Amino acid sequence: MSQKSKASRYLIKILLGGVSVIIAEFLLPGIYLEDAATGFILAAVIILINLTLKPLFILLTLPLTLVTFGLFLLVINGLVILFCDWLIPGFTVDGFWWALLFALVLSVLNSLFGNSLNPEDG
Template sequence: MGFIIKLLLTGVAVVLASYILPGVHIDTFLTALILAIVLALLNAVVRPILVILTIPVTIVTLGLFLLVINALIILLADYLVAGFSVDGFIWALIFSLVLSVINAILDMIF
């Protein structure tokens, strides 16, 4: 039950972030929920592989390369989910930061 609530909160966060950022476009709330599921799957499967493969770069950049990995996952989700689009790498990076902040705020509230 907690996973479903987390997905709903992430869907709300995606919609809020798309309203805030002009470079991120999402069609419907259903698309936001699908995006939340895809992001959860990508973060569970692809992200650990990328983190392990980029450990030297992450150490040299003192962890800042993890932001690049987050942006790449957002761009991959853009490719996979119809109805969701990001206008470029910088918008994906900003979207991942805004999405993290909104998710943290919603987690504190609920």
Template sequence: MKTLLQIILTGIIVLVLSNILGGVQVDGFFTAIVVAAILALLNIFVKPILLVLTLPVTVVTFGLFLLVINALIILMADWLVSGFNVNGFWWAVLFSILLSFLQSLIFSVAERSERR
């Protein structure tokens, strides 16, 4: 149940960010939920492989290369979901930074309210 709530909240964040950022388009709420689910699956299965393959570069750049990996995950989701469009690498970087920040903020608030 917690995972489903996180996917729904991420879908809402994706929809809000698509309305704010000019380089990111989402067709609707259902597409945003699909994007959230695809991002979750890519983060579970693809991201660990990319982290291992790019470990030396990540260490040399003090972790900044993780922004590139996150942008690549966003671009993969763009390629997989037909109603989701990101207009280039830098929009993907900005989208991934804002998505990560908002997810951590909202998930921490939701976790605090769950504890009470």
């Protein structure tokens, strides 16, 4: 696959992810975005974290994930959202449960759009 098509695929993922973030923020009162541009930045950061840090988190928590039959992955997703809250100015989450719910809603919206914020997916 050429670099140009890879780059355009990432750009499409960021755009669709940004739209999903904006919709999820509209639906959830515990999530705040300063503006639409922050939503697209958040989508890009989530993609970057899913590519770099999340596999390490999954590996380190594998025993706990197996004991909980994979449900601990939801906690990891919530923690990724809280990390983004700390990292990105203009994005605020009211707490862990809102982060967890935001991650779930975001996942559902991305599934409906046929998009995944996991860059390894085709």
